[in-house]
Amino acid sequence: MxxxxxxxxxxxxxxxxxxxxxxxxxxxxxxxxxxxxxxxxxxxxxxxxxxxxxxxxxxxxxxxxxxxxxxxxxxxxxxxxxxxxxxxxxxxxxxxxxxxxxxxxxxxxxxxxxxxxxxxxxxxxxxxxxxxxxxxxxxxxxxxxxxxxxxxxxxxxxxxxxxGLPLELGSLSNLEMLILSKNNISGKLPTSLGNLTSLSQLAIAYNHMDGEVPNTIGRLTKLIHFQISVNNFSGVFPPVVYNLSSLRSLSVARNLFSGNLRPGFGNMLTKIEELCLGGNFFSGDLPKTISNISTLTRLSVSQNHFTGNIPITFGALHNIQYLGLDNNSFGNNLVGDLDFLSALVNCTHLQMLDVGYNRLGGELPIYVANLSKALTRLYFGGNLIAGSIPHDIGNLKNLESLGLETNLLTGRIPTSLGKFSGLIQLFLNSNRMTGEIPADLGNITSLEALYLFNNSFEGSIPPNLGNCRFLSDLRIGNNRLNGSIPQEIMQIESLVNLHVLENLLTGPFPKDVGRLKNLVVLSAANNMFSGHIPETLGKCLALEEIYLEGNAFDGAIPDIRNLKALTYFILSDNSLSGGIPEYLANFSSLESLDLSGNDFEGMVPTKGIFQTPEKFSVSGNGKLCGGIPELKLRSCPQNVTSWARRHSSNKKKIFIGVGIGVASLLLLLLALSFLVKRKKRNGAENTNNFLSNTSLDPFHERVSFEELRAATHDFSSSNLIGSGNFGSVFRGLLGPESKAVAVKVLNLQTRGAAKSFMTECEALKGIRHRNLVKLVTCCSSIDFKGNEFKALVYEFMPNGNLDTWLHREEAKVSVSHSRPLKLSERLNIAIDVASVLDYIHSNCHDPVAHCDIKPSNVLLDDDLTAHVSDFGLARIIDQESFINQVSSTGVRGTIGYAAPEYGMGGKPSREGDFYSFGVLLLEMFTGKRPTDEVFVEESTLRSYTESGLQEHVLDIADISILQGEVGNKNMSTIAECLKLVFHVGIRCCEESPTNRMTMAQALAELVSIRKRFFSSQRTRL
Missing domain, CATH: 3.80.10.10 (Ribonuclease Inhibitor)
Incomplete structure (x- = not known):
């Protein structure tokens, strides 16, 4: 109980x-x-x-x-x-x-x-x-x-x-996926990551990590995906990776790895499906054992230094879909370099093949047409492939992009290309192709980009191209095309870039251009177009750049007041007339306006871009008046706001104007005659009269010796910023506003210094350009010891000269810059220099040869815009003028930069400047002076560059370019850009003057390169 x-x-x-x-x-x-x-x-x-x-x-x-x-x-x-x-x-x-x-x-x-x-x-x-x-x-x-x-x-x-990554991450023993890509993580990979033995995916791509991959990573035997691309990892290919036999995806692209890959690579990582090694510094032969990885679907080794032949054994990669071998040194510029293509016929899943920008020679084999029918992208550009394009290439009907640019291809465009019904991009530019552009290209209605420039195509532009309704980029410049632009082209409303420059096109420009609502760049320069510029151009509201120079357009500038995005408007060397539209002064985005070499009349506006002489040019228009004082134009008649607005029926005023003009001309001739006689009587007084008593004086103010002495603190050595053949340059603060200036004091004891002074005054008197150094004023006086004193005062350039940027280690002066110039910055500077040379050669009133182009004469302002300086050796071309008389002897330029014909007594010429610019261009991108000690006997900077292009372009590039661009652009893009720039430099400094590329051509090429790789505007990356 x-x-x-x-x-x-x-x-x-x-x-x-x-x-x-x-x-x-x-x-x-x-x-x-x-x-x-x-x-x-x-x-x-x-x-x-x-x-x-x-x-x-x-x-x-x-x-x-x-x-x-x-x-x-x-x-x-x-x-x-x-x-x-x-x-x-x-x-x-x-x-x-x-x-x-x-x-x-x-x-x-x-x-x-x-x-x-x-x-x-x-x-x-x-x-x-x-x-x-x-x-x-x-x-x-x-x-x-x-x-x-x-x-x-x-x-x-x-x-x-x-x-950096916390060391404690290694304590997360259950972790299977660690994904940290696309951050700003720096430092080294912690060795503690080797404790994460359950890890199957490790992704740290697109960061700033460096050092070598630690050996402890070899413990991650379950790792399937390993991605460390786009960092700064270095050393040889990580040896521990060879032990990760379970890997299916490996990406170490765009790092700083170097050295050779092990010959047995493909026998160790047998399960790899995606292998990305591009953008490093790997060298040697590509292991043939890679063909043993039967699972491989994607292989990219682009932008390395691999050499030898592309293995024929790659034909065993039956599952391969993506094969990127571009931008290496594969091949030997010989027949047989393309034999691997016969084996790739067996790769029936292949969708992308890129072997561009290597050293592949020989002719494109016929069996290229037998490649995989699944191919959508096929690239052979940037090699030395010769011969013609096989006709049967049209069998690759699924192609979306075909690149054969920058080779040695000849012959015609096969009509079979018209079978590419899905083609989006076709690049055949920069070859030696001839014949007409086939009308069959109009059958490719999906086409978005068509590059045929820099060939020898002739005949007319096929109207059938108007069927390509999606075409946004049409570049057919630098050929021999004739006839007019078909109206059908104006019906392609998707066009963004239309380039037809440097052809033989004639007739009026199509009036329907206004239908191109999306047009951003219109380049039709240096043809033979005539008639009026169409009024409908003002309806292309997206336009940013218009290049119509070097034609025969007449009449007035059409009403384009609604083109608010316009940045470049170039109409030089035509027969345009009427007044300069005042509304151009309201275009806040306008960076360059060139109206020179026309027949404009009336008042030059004084607002907006017309306040900055470096950004616009109106030279060679004899009927203009007014404008800013720097233009030195005659005053406009009173009570008239614009000469172009005056009514032509007012005969009395016209007669008075003509009479005044004739009288002024007579007075000018008398003054010049008096000057010449006075020069002969008294050469010692000629310089001062030249500056102060004649119409040649280009300055609004003159300064005294005492003012310059005070501005430079008695020409203190602490203010010395450079020295040259004829004197020294001091930094100074001038006037009550303490304006920063550079004062070039002539050493009159040096033979030719006085002549150089007068030459530079005369050369800069009548030319204005945004990339010319601005001569503020001058001084011709007596110093405190009673000696003759002459000085030129320039606008100060805070970033010094180009030479100190290119050769920073050698610079003997203190420079504020501590970094190398980027690729984009060098290209901008080259374009600036080419622009000013093209201007003084062809577009100013009296064509001038500079005669001393070199890095130390290229000055850089705050934003690294280049300004060409030192016209002490300049010569007006083909004229017996005052400038030629005062500098008629000793014009030889600088050793290394001076054209060969100058050494044999040749006259200064445009061609001489072409040569100097070519040398400058090569120096800018190789980092080597033309007088470098490595150039012995017959070796030159040009031959060095030319041979380097046949090897690997990155080997001859200034190493600081590559260091500065790592992480910004892939090496393939950099190599392609450099190769095109080097071609321009080589063509400019040909031995024979008649074979040299002109400044206009060089400028067009460089601008095209900038647009392709950076943007249509100045790019400061």
């Missing part, structure tokens, strides 16, 4: 305790659930929603477990998952996130969250999956994350995280 009572009491006690525990548990659950709700509301309070109210359900009237993105556990009603991915949320993450202690999965990806990652996330000890990718998180990866020991997936991709 007692026993039964005891059992009853025990049973009752257990039931009572259970009820108490359950009740307590329910209360606890209710309390903790309330904590989760508060944590979520605190989180919402720091979030803003950019488009819609995605978190509208997060309110007191709805249970938090039913809020959008919230998932709770079934038993305890605690938040276990929070998924806010892709809701377009912004703001910061509240530290209250750490109170969601039951959270197992947190997904905040694809939003715009900023701030730092809260360290409180490390309190979520149950967390298994954390995704905060594609946001704007900043700061470091908090070490507290390593407290989440159950983490299986950690993705912080595409944020702005900085500094």
């Amino acid at each position: 007692i026993m039964k009572l005891f059992l009853f009491l025990a049973f009752y006690t257990l039931i009572l305790l259970e009820n108490l525990v359950v009740g307590f548990s329910d209360e606890a659950s209710k309390f903790d659930g309330n904590a989760d709700r508060k944590a979520l509301l605190a989180l919402k309070s720091q979030i803003y929603e950019t488009e819609r109210l995605a978190l509208a359900s997060w309110n007191e009237s709805i249970p938090f477990c039913k809020w959008k993105g919230v998932t709770c556990g079934r038993k305890h009603k605690r938040v276990t998952r929070l998924n806010l991915r892709g809701l377009k949320l912004g703001g910061i993450i509240s530290p209250s996130i750490g109170n969601l202690s039951f959270l197992r999965s947190l997904n905040l990806g694809e939003n715009s969250f900023g701030g730092t990652i809260p360290k409180e996330v490390g309190m979520l000890f149950r967390l298994q999956r954390l995704n905060m990718s594609y946001n704007n998180f900043q700061g470091v990866i908090p070490t507290s994350l390593c407290n989440c020991s159950r983490l299986v997936t950690l993705s912080l991709m595409s944020n702005r995280l900085v500094h």
